[in-house]
Amino acid sequence: MIVGRNEAERPTPVHAVRKTAVDAFLGRLPSEHATFARANDFDGAQGAVLALPDPAGRIAMVLVGVGDGSDPFASAGLSRFPSGAFALGEGWADPTAAALGFLLGLYRYDNYRKRSPRAPQLVAPDGVDVTDVRRIADAVFLTRDLINTPANDLGPAELADAAQALARKAGATVAITDGEELETGFPMIAAVGAASARPPLLIDLTWGEEDAPKVTLVGKGVVFDTGGLNIKPDRAMSLMKKDMGGAAQALGLAQMIMDAGLPVRLRVLVGAAENAIGGAAFRPGDVLRSRHGLTVEIGNTDAEGRLVLADALSLADAETPDLLVDFATLTGAARVAVGPDLPALFTRDDVLAQELAVAGEDVHDPVWRLPLWPRYEGWLKSDVADVSHISSQPFAGSITAALFLHRFVSKARAYAHFDLFAWNAEARPGRPKGGEAQAIRALYHWLTVRYGG
Template identity: 50%
Template sequence: MYDHIIANDPSANPITISPIAESGFESWLAQQPDATKSWIAANSFEGKRGTQLLLPGKDGAVGSVLVGYVDDAKAIWDFAGLPNALPAGTYALSDDLTEKDDLYEKAALGLYLGGYRFDRYRKDDGKKDKRAKIALHDIEAAKRAENIARGIGLARDLINVPANDMGPAELEEAARGLGAEFGANVSAIVGMDLLAQNYPAIHTVGHGSDRDPRLIDLTWGDESAPKITLVGKGVCFDTGGYDLKPSSNMLLMKKDMGGSAQVLGLARMIMAADLPVRLRVLIPAVENMVSGRAYRPSDILQTRKGITVEVGNTDAEGRIVLSDALTEAASEDPDMLLDFATLTGAARVALGLGLPALFSNDDDLANGLMETGMTENDPLWRLPLWDDYRSQLDSKAADMNNISGSPFGGAIIAALFLDRFAEGAKSWAHIDLMAWNPSDRPGRPTGGEAQGIRAAFKLIKDRYGK
């Protein structure tokens, strides 16, 4: 995942990466030797954020590396281009950067994420050993960056694995592996046991697949500590069911378990930081397939909460499986309940691919997530739980429908559906996200992506940390 990052070895004599603040570039340049000035001029380097320049040493080899940055929330990405731009060798951030704790953390995180690769299915092309190696100082800022990077890397890896290797059982295995790493308890209710233990909605959606549906349940931490509960949509593949998706829309549906990947990545950050909280993670893991056992449009489903749901569309399955998990989560009245889900295309139409939609019944929680998201450059944008739209979920045959008859406000309608099942949770937020990068940018390669979990981690750490 991050084989380009190595421990700092003083004997390695690494090449120095020298960050230059964009605003201070001219004054810095004025103090440089004439040879350096000439080299910089010849390469048209102006110290702009995210740009790099190799400076030659006395022997003609690389002597040092300049990188332009701006010390703001986006500084992470100013450093993220380096791992793929640097020639083979060992590099390290300049020693003076260790005195700037926050900036060092951003730089280190950018260096981690900039070298992320998902190569599970690719033959070794011999290039791995020729990659630049980056040595980080043994300081707390570097350790914090590593924690965040590994949580993000876990989320990305899980999303990037195709559905043939990431079904409900494999997702459970990933949760169990994470639990074993940090001493968490992990259990799962599988197949027909979902009915016996009153999780009928999860069972109904997942029963159409030959791969048994399940509810994965991870718990960690002191039972007397503040309760933080995370719920993640784990639809490992979504055909749309009998309301079948067109092939173009189905192509990326391995990422429909992206919500579960987010909560496992966030859980990893929380446990690795040893935050004094009682953590619970609930993942309804299913496939939404077409078969003789699959549920149908107009079926009426039972839920854990006792609310009956008429199926207006089998492709709105995420909210159905989340209903049982949210009911269970809310029953414990946690101090904070967050759910993450790749839930609606409507949210993407409204906000684009890089800005998850945020809904909440708690203004303080919503404001905290939005503010922290901006300071961490991990943005979320709040949309309303607009009460006037609730009647659009009415059904003549059941307590409610899973969709509206209107094509408008789809993300809000989905959130209002979930709100019925999160009822009782005093502080709940729902994050509707893409979980995917459609194109390459420094530190953000095409493929699975973590969205909102850096913001959530910082908020939880600030509120409940030691």
């Protein structure tokens, strides 16, 4: 946790040391400390953490290697200490990022094993908005927890429960659409979840003054994706508890917005379903009628996420929001294009794209724009319906998926689609292996600048 200076006794200074500056830094230390650091091969490499003892055997200071200084969350290395109070010393270029990195490094998903009650403390750095840093970390933790929860404990109903809990805390309202009403009003969400023993539903959270600028977030909430009748191979199915990662991003961002009291009219829509296999499953070759009214030919039941999003986007678009954003773990093609760390951003608004890219750089939450290439629209042609939901070509899968979604948005003043991974395949400082929040810190920063806190 982060505490005030008067709450911590004798905080231990923590210095950030670049690899290129390690000799100069050690040269300024007392000889016994420099000797100890060299004897332990401390070289300032990324991820290196070394505690230097005082004559009584207590920790006198901690050195954190930051390599070339490119990782803003190197302070997360302090999570190795089970307890103690620390304060930022020399070398921290961005104290706010260092404070956030420290908190992010404390994250543990331990719902199924014994919790450790101890944790280190960081003295609030001067000039850092600690309240906001805590707010962001709490939202990231919520996002990670939702993604990391196994699918047997997180179905559509449990995802709705999480939204309800968030709403109660913030004074928001939640409406749930299910059963016959879902089949009639959101037929593609209903079709995706038809084969599961856990019924699909639509979550609709609203918060804020009705006359405030409308910000609507849409999340893909496929709680587990077998691939349907186009069943996934085992390796591709093993991480599919994270296929509701888009819904987790939407709820995490919503928590930040509401906790900060941003002056917006917030709406969060999540289509929650399990893409299971059974006699009621939708089939390749089926034609579904969407909420929008377009008929959609099904080419592959493993491309279910865009169907869930399309119905929710149609509802969101109807009230002409000032900003409409959707989040989805949508395509493997996006991961091939930009890898797991960079969410692919699709928008026709050049100004919005540039501002979101800058916001991502400012808060170390990068996004990367990919094009909505118009010639590929023809690859979504169907011989039997208004549109096919997958491309006729093996190329540009993330682009054609984004083009499909744009068919269902026409009134929103600005629209952005994020195709993201929502997962850390390997651990790094402040980013443990497992579920991850992506793009939402960038969006929160952009919204705060645009609408004020």
